[in-house]
Amino acid sequence: MTSLQVNGERLWQSLMTMAEIGATAKGGVNRQTLTDEDRRGRDLFRRWCEEAGLTVTVDRMGSMFGHRPGRDPDRPPVVLGSHLDSQPTGGKFDGALGVLAALEVIRTLNDRGVATEAPLEIVNWTNEEGVRFPPAMIASGVFAGVFDLEYGLSRTDHAGHTIGGELQRIGYAGPQKVGHRPLGALFELHIEQGPILEAEDRRIGVVTGGQGTRWYDCEVIGAESHAGPTPMEARRDALRATAELLGEIYAIAQAHAPDGRATVGELRAFPGSRNTVPGRVAFTVDMRHPDGGVMDAMDHALREAFERARGRAPALEFHLHEIWYAPPVAFDAACIAAVRDATLALGLSAREIVSGAGHDAVYMARVVPTAMIFVPCKDGISHNEAEYASPEACADGANVLLHAVLARAAA
Ligand code: GLV
Ligand code: MN
Ligand code: MN
Numbered sequence: 001m002t003s004l005q006v007n008g009e010r011l012w013q014s015l016m017t018m019a020e021i022g023a024t025a026k027g028g029v030n031r032q033t034l035t036d037e038d039r040r041g042r043d044l045f046r047r048w049c050e051e052a053g054l055t056v057t058v059d060r061m062g063s064m065f066g067h068r069p070g071r072d073p074d075r076p077p078v079v080l081g082s083h084l085d086s087q088p089t090g091g092k093f094d095g096a097l098g099v100l101a102a103l104e105v106i107r108t109l110n111d112r113g114v115a116t117e118a119p120l121e122i123v124n125w126t127n128e129e130g131v132r133f134p135p136a137m138i139a140s141g142v143f144a145g146v147f148d149l150e151y152g153l154s155r156t157d158h159a160g161h162t163i164g165g166e167l168q169r170i171g172y173a174g175p176q177k178v179g180h181r182p183l184g185a186l187f188e189l190h191i192e193q194g195p196i197l198e199a200e201d202r203r204i205g206v207v208t209g210g211q212g213t214r215w216y217d218c219e220v221i222g223a224e225s226h227a228g229p230t231p232m233e234a235r236r237d238a239l240r241a242t243a244e245l246l247g248e249i250y251a252i253a254q255a256h257a258p259d260g261r262a263t264v265g266e267l268r269a270f271p272g273s274r275n276t277v278p279g280r281v282a283f284t285v286d287m288r289h290p291d292g293g294v295m296d297a298m299d300h301a302l303r304e305a306f307e308r309a310r311g312r313a314p315a316l317e318f319h320l321h322e323i324w325y326a327p328p329v330a331f332d333a334a335c336i337a338a339v340r341d342a343t344l345a346l347g348l349s350a351r352e353i354v355s356g357a358g359h360d361a362v363y364m365a366r367v368v369p370t371a372m373i374f375v376p377c378k379d380g381i382s383h384n385e386a387e388y389a390s391p392e393a394c395a396d397g398a399n400v401l402l403h404a405v406l407a408r409a410a411a
Contacts, residue, residue: 058172102122116406121183143363217323222236250262256298287302335369341407
């Protein structure tokens with residue numbers, strides 16, 4: 001069966017065409033969820049699905065499903081896909097590869113007249129990135145029962161828009177109930193977004209699970225005052241106190257090296273005037289580790305760091321609010337084996353790997369047997385406009401996806 005291979009050229013063309021939507025000057029993509037660019041990406045994906053003979057449905061969280069019947073309509077579908085939303089300075093491959101490789105699998109099966117026993121369903125999940133509407137992976141989270149629908153629809157961006165409102169605005173507030181239906185298996189292809197596969201010259205990562213992620217919203221409150229006359233010791237400078245705290249936050253990841261991670265990706269000082277001492281700072285913290293026990297130890301250490309900050313500066317307020325925890329997850333042994341077997345049959349070098357990034361597959365693994373496939377990306381760079389995966393790497397991943405899905409949907 002390994003003579004059956006995807007059309008790598010067609011996959012590449014689809015990736016490049018999708019990347020024109022939200023294209024940035026530096027060669028990346030800004031297609032943040034539920035923006036007009038996201039709508040245009042969704043419209044294109046819907047058209048391509050329909051041209052491939054798929055029946056497209058949209059659920060109430062706006063996730064899009066393209067259904068291809070199987071010989072046995074009573075079997076639950078095997079699902080493959082990822083997300084089309086991007087970071088503000090994102091690349092062409094994060095998410096889009098998994099969605100468009102899923103489409104390429106369908107096109108290949110159509111070309112060769114291959115039917116499967118189980119139906120196949122390709123998916124574009126809403127708001128995987130969580131950049132505009134935290135938390136990440138929210139639509140797959142609602143599908144998997146981690147969040148309820150009302151929570152999902154009411155998430156709000158900095159401008160006060162909600163997911164529910166923006167879904168209505170762009171015409172993707174679908175009628176389909178979210179989740180509550182059986183699925184047979186789920187496979188997600190993704191770029192690695194890290195350096196390991198490239199460094200070891202492996203073509204495929206057989207993903208055995210994902211590390212844990214915790215997100216926090218933090219706020220330090222002091223008082224605004226004049227940048228000139230106010231003596232340094234008389235200030236209640238929220239940014240200066242934050243600066244001291246940041247060093248302690250990075251030290252928590254360092255204390256759990258090499259796997260610990262701490263990132264402060266958003267920081268806003270108010271009122272944002274160069275000659276006013278900032279009276280308020282709002283910032284985010286993202287902490288990760290593959291071990292749930294260590295994740296809890298890192299959480300404890302962060303709370304202690306905030307306590308120390310309060311001790312150092314009793315005239316200021318320090319608020320720490322955990323908004324999201326996605327614990328480490330192990331993928332399904334049989335689905336991992338299907339990926340490994342496909343890799344072997346295709347003669348591709350591989351290694352097992354734990355995902356450092358979050359993915360919809362992480363939540364879906366709670367309700368359906370799931371595994372992921374990684375391909376290398378240049379210099380391990382992702383969440384960056386320079387993100388790049390070669391046409392060969394994309395085709396390798398799509399071929400592994402094809403054969404893992406076939407093994408699961410035919411058996
Ligand atoms: C998703 O991209 C994440 O890992 O934060
Ligand atoms: Mn992604
Ligand atoms: Mn991402």
